[in-house]
Amino acid sequence: MFWASYFTFNIVRWGSYFNDYWYSLKSNLVEFPLHIIIVYINIYYLVPKFIIRRKYKTYIFFLLLSLAVHYLIRSGLNYWLVTEDIWPEAEGLHEAFGFNHIIAVTLGELYVVGLVSAIKFTIDFVIERNKNNQLLKLQYETELKYLKAQIQPHFFFNTLNNLYALTMQRSEKAPEVVLKLSEIMQYVIYDVNKKKISLLKEINYIHNYIELEKLRRGNMVESDMNIAGDIDDVKVPPLLFLPFIENCFKHGLKNGEKIFVKINFKKHGDQLDFKLKNNFNPDYTAKTKNGIGIINTKRRLELLYDNRFELETYPVEDQYRVILKIPVK
Incomplete structure (x- = not known):
């Protein structure tokens, strides 16, 4: 339900911005499976394996590595399947794999990872707190x-x-x-x-x-x-x-x-x-x-x-x- 709502919101948001809902649908169909994959890698693998064990440097390394792989796959698929203009919201002509484009995509992906992880961990915290309260009462x-x-x-x-x-x-x-x-x-x-x-x-x-x-x-x-x-x-x-x-x-x-x-x-x-x-x-x-x-x-x-x-x-x-x-x- 969360991903379906987020996907719909993004289609409407960028479709309205570009006045091109077909382009927005195609680009989001490429990007959202990648969003989901990297978010769940972070939540269910990187955080339990490194953050909980206080291996912060290792966590940062693997997060940056996953972001780099994500960038390559996302930019390549967008370029080949959707449009050669892979950064239409930027002023001027920007080619793929340029420094500014890498930074923009990486920050955007960090926003998605951070938002979804915060929601997930907040829900987990509330559930765990309720369990602890029930155990304490028992x-x-x-x-x-x-x-x-x-x-x-x-x-x-x-x-x-x-x-x-x-x-x-x-x-x-x-x-x-x-x-x-x-x-x-x-x-x-x-x-x-x-x-x-x-x-x-x-x-x-x-x-x-x-x-x-x-x-x-x-x-x-x-x-x-x-x-x-x-x-x-x-x-x-x-x-x-x-x-x-x-x-x-x-x-x-x-x-x-x-x-x-x-x-x-x-x-x-x-x-x-x-x-x-x-x-x-x-x-x-x-x-x-x-x-x-x-x-x-x-x-x-x-x-x-x-x-x-x-x-x-x-x-x-x-x-x-x-x-x-x-x-x-």
């Missing part, structure tokens, strides 16, 4: 799925440990734990596969997790959760906050010590603030092994929000604090 999605896949068994493992402890004690709380666990399983199996879920649903499962810990530890757990702002329409990535909640119970306090957890969700404008505060024992925390939950969460935040989030985790005396700010649009 890589992000694959990594996100991998990170969530790590969190799910990690989460179940901790919860099943809680249930195991209760069954070993023959506690009457075990059936309630199973019920809570079934709700969490529904969340992990169905909701985690979604890109985003309702913040209210996420909060509900955070509540279930804390209730499981309370069933396990009894009155050794105190919790307080506050919600500010209109969060009815807020959606968040699943399992984004749970790893921080888990760490309140996993690390920082010896068995028998009371755990206090304070959680705040606040939506203002297009931003959601999540704040968590829990007590911990600095000496004991230094001896515990860090889990994969927080590491995964940080990586997920980077993939999901790039640099549009803020995360701070730091100790203050005998308390540990988490501040996370994410966009909700």
